[in-house]
Amino acid sequence: MPKQPLADLAFATQAIHVGQAAEPTTGATIVPIFATSTYTQLGIGEHRGFDYSRTNNPTRQALERQLAALEAGEFGIAFASGMAATTAVLNLLSAGDHVVVSEDLYGGSYRLFTKVLPRYGLTFTFVDMRNPAAVSQALRPETKMIWVETPTNPLLNLVDIKAIVGMRKSGQVLVVDNTFATPYFQQPLGLGADIVVHSTTKYIGGHSDVVGGVVISNNPDLAATVRFHQNACGAVPSPFDAWLTMRGAKTLALRMREHATNALAVASALAKRDDIESVNYPGLPSHPQHALARAQMQGFGGMLSFTMRGNFDRVKAVVKATRLFSLAESLGGVESLMCHPATMTHGSIPQQERESRGITDRLLRLSVGIEAADDLIADITTALDTYPPG
Numbered sequence: 001m002p003k004q005p006l007a008d009l010a011f012a013t014q015a016i017h018v019g020q021a022a023e024p025t026t027g028a029t030i031v032p033i034f035a036t037s038t039y040t041q042l043g044i045g046e047h048r049g050f051d052y053s054r055t056n057n058p059t060r061q062a063l064e065r066q067l068a069a070l071e072a073g074e075f076g077i078a079f080a081s082g083m084a085a086t087t088a089v090l091n092l093l094s095a096g097d098h099v100v101v102s103e104d105l106y107g108g109s110y111r112l113f114t115k116v117l118p119r120y121g122l123t124f125t126f127v128d129m130r131n132p133a134a135v136s137q138a139l140r141p142e143t144k145m146i147w148v149e150t151p152t153n154p155l156l157n158l159v160d161i162k163a164i165v166g167m168r169k170s171g172q173v174l175v176v177d178n179t180f181a182t183p184y185f186q187q188p189l190g191l192g193a194d195i196v197v198h199s200t201t202k203y204i205g206g207h208s209d210v211v212g213g214v215v216i217s218n219n220p221d222l223a224a225t226v227r228f229h230q231n232a233c234g235a236v237p238s239p240f241d242a243w244l245t246m247r248g249a250k251t252l253a254l255r256m257r258e259h260a261t262n263a264l265a266v267a268s269a270l271a272k273r274d275d276i277e278s279v280n281y282p283g284l285p286s287h288p289q290h291a292l293a294r295a296q297m298q299g300f301g302g303m304l305s306f307t308m309r310g311n312f313d314r315v316k317a318v319v320k321a322t323r324l325f326s327l328a329e330s331l332g333g334v335e336s337l338m339c340h341p342a343t344m345t346h347g348s349i350p351q352q353e354r355e356s357r358g359i360t361d362r363l364l365r366l367s368v369g370i371e372a373a374d375d376l377i378a379d380i381t382t383a384l385d386t387y388p389p390g
């Protein structure tokens with residue numbers, strides 16, 4: 001793939017233009033949905049770069065170029081889901097290899113790393129990466145990958161990417177799952193990471209209407225291997241899904257600014273209340289890693305979580321009482337969502353381990369949407385006021 005053109009342009013401009021030149025035969029301004037599985041070839045051994053849609057498709061290629069540009073990466077490789085993208089990256093490893101992973105991990109990644117991949121001879125060590133020294137202690141001669149998630153879900157802890165880059169040894173691939181921050185607020189490749197993974201289902205798609213994933217890298221060898229696995233294993237997005245994701249990503253800059261403004265407003269309103277025990281949002285000066293957030297991120301994102309005072313019955317009542325925050329898994333759409341990690345996203349983690357990490361029955365996670373901030377604050381405030389603790 002050629003180097004990204006338009007690399008001199010700003011993020012918001014690239015989101016709308018990279019990979020999205022007018023279609024040459026008709027002039028269609030918007031990249032069409034190339035709903036075709038195959039391509040008529042000019043002659044034996046002669047084609048226009050496309051031969052079969054698992055291998056390559058013009059709509060998917062446009063999306064891959066767009067998303068690579070947003071991460072300041074040269075190579076983008078799109079998948080049918082974030083988990084398919086994660087699997088393709090883990091396919092870089094072989095039986096006997098060891099991976100050091102963020103302890104505070106997306107539940108689906110945790111499931112893949114504990115239930116599926118160990119059967120193929122990979123081993124995983126989970127460490128609390130808030131302390132980078134713990135990563136260095138976990139490295140072994142057979143460690144081939146370090147898997148970082150920052151900020152983490154649902155507690156919004158941060159990992160210092162540069163510190164991990166500094167302790168990583170040659171031959172160890174550093175991967176960052178950048179789903180929560182998005183490239184608008186955090187660009188791990190620029191900090192020295194080798195690979196970025198996204199669930200494009202979340203902020204990049206941005207409208208809760210499509211599932212997808214992407215792998216981005218500047219390393220030609222790693223990218224070529226992931227590209228090989230994209231075709232060999234076959235978990236590719238459909239042309240329609242690629243098109244929908246590309247359409248969502250055009251407005252990523254605009255949406256992320258609004259998500260972050262609203263999240264800070266909601267977090268600040270919650271932090272003022274006596275009936276809330278704690279609020280986790282990297283943008284609050286009270287966040288233990290606020291200084292790192294300021295250094296590593298260009299904004300603090302749209303996710304927050306908080307622990308309520310009272311009992312589980314209060315939590316249940318408050319969740320039912322909101323009008324705007326829907327109780328749902330997933331995140332990153334324009335609409336506000338609310339999630340109860342202990343029973344939903346993190347229900348598969350044993351209770352004792354969950355609670356020791358702070359994921360209690362009284363923790364709620366919010367994906368703050370881009371509705372008017374005052375409406376969101378009024379909604380949650382009214383629900384909390386209606387059901388006071390005790």
Ligand SMILES: *Cc1c(COP(=O)(O)O)cnc(C)c1O
Nearest residue numbers: 081082083106108179199201212
């Ligand atoms: C949702 C998510 C994934 C998995 O993505 P899917 O598109 O659901 O397969 C991976 N990492 C993080 C941080 C996520 O939020």
